[in-house]
Amino acid sequence: MILARQILLMILGIGLFLSACAPGGGGPRSITLSMEEYRFDPAQVQVKAGQEVRLTLVNKGKEPHELMIGRNVVTHEGRPAGFAQDFFEGIPVKAERGGKPIDVKELMEEEAHGFMVALEPGEEPVTLIFTVPRDKAGEWEMGCFENEGTHWQLGMQGKWIVQP
Numbered sequence: 001m002i003l004a005r006q007i008l009l010m011i012l013g014i015g016l017f018l019s020a021c022a023p024g025g026g027g028p029r030s031i032t033l034s035m036e037e038y039r040f041d042p043a044q045v046q047v048k049a050g051q052e053v054r055l056t057l058v059n060k061g062k063e064p065h066e067l068m069i070g071r072n073v074v075t076h077e078g079r080p081a082g083f084a085q086d087f088f089e090g091i092p093v094k095a096e097r098g099g100k101p102i103d104v105k106e107l108m109e110e111e112a113h114g115f116m117v118a119l120e121p122g123e124e125p126v127t128l129i130f131t132v133p134r135d136k137a138g139e140w141e142m143g144c145f146e147n148e149g150t151h152w153q154l155g156m157q158g159k160w161i162v163q164p
C-alpha cells in the first residue's frame, strides 16, 4: 500500500511538472512540422498573433518537400505553384540548423513564388524563428508545390491558423 501511494504521488508530481512546462507561459512556441508523401503532420497548426514561433521542419519522406504558407493558389503553366498572398511577406525570419544560425535564402528555390523552405529527403531539419504579426490573424494554408505542383494536387496541404 505504501508503495502504491508513493507511485501515485510520483505520478502527480510528474503531471505538475509537465503542466508547468506546457505552452502558454509567454515563451517561444516550439512546433515540429513533418513533411512526407503527401502530407504535413500535423495537418493543422495554430499559433497566436504576437507569439514568437520556433517552427522546425523535418523531411521524413523519400522525395523533396517544401513549406509555403499563404492564401489563394496561383498557377504557373497551368499547375499550382504557390500562393498569391504570402504569409511570410514582411516577416523577418531567422533560421537555424543543428543549433547554428544559417541564411534562410539557402533553403529557398530560385524561382519560388513567395517565401518557402525546401528540404531534400534525409536533410537535417531546419528551425525557422519568427514572431507572428498581429495583422496576420486568420486562416492560412500550408502547401508543398514540389514536382510542378503535383504534391499540392496529391493533398500536401494543411491549415495554418493565427488566433487573434
Ligand SMILES: [Cu+2]
Pocket: 036, 038, 064, 065, 066, 144, 145, 146, 151, 156
Ligand atoms: Cu511535398
